[in-house]
Amino acid sequence: MSDDCTYCGSDVHAHDPVFxxxxxxGERTTVGQFCNYACLARYIEESELETGACCQLDLS
Ligand SMILES: [Zn+2]
Incomplete structure (x- = not known):
């Protein structure tokens, strides 16, 4: 997997990455990586992941 932000394409390690x-x-799979919570929030908004959400996002 590359180190590009799922939202903006920047190198996530240049910032404060969120996975x-x-x-x-039964296995944990990384489905997104972001520079920070701002990119994560924008990605969620634009992809409408909140529609029908049921606590699947793990931000820990
Ligand atoms: Zn980003």
């Missing part, structure tokens, strides 16, 4: 995992088939 999003989902559990799929």
């Amino acid at each position: 999003v995992d989902e559990e799929r088939g």
Whole structure:
């Protein structure tokens, strides 16, 4: 996997990276990586991941 921000394409390690995992088939899989929470928030808004959300995002 590259180190590019899922939202803006910058190198996430140049900032304060945030990773999003989902559990799929019993295994945690990284489904997104972001420069910071701002990029994560924008990505969620623009992809409407909140529609029908049911606590699947793990931001820890
Ligand atoms: Zn970014």
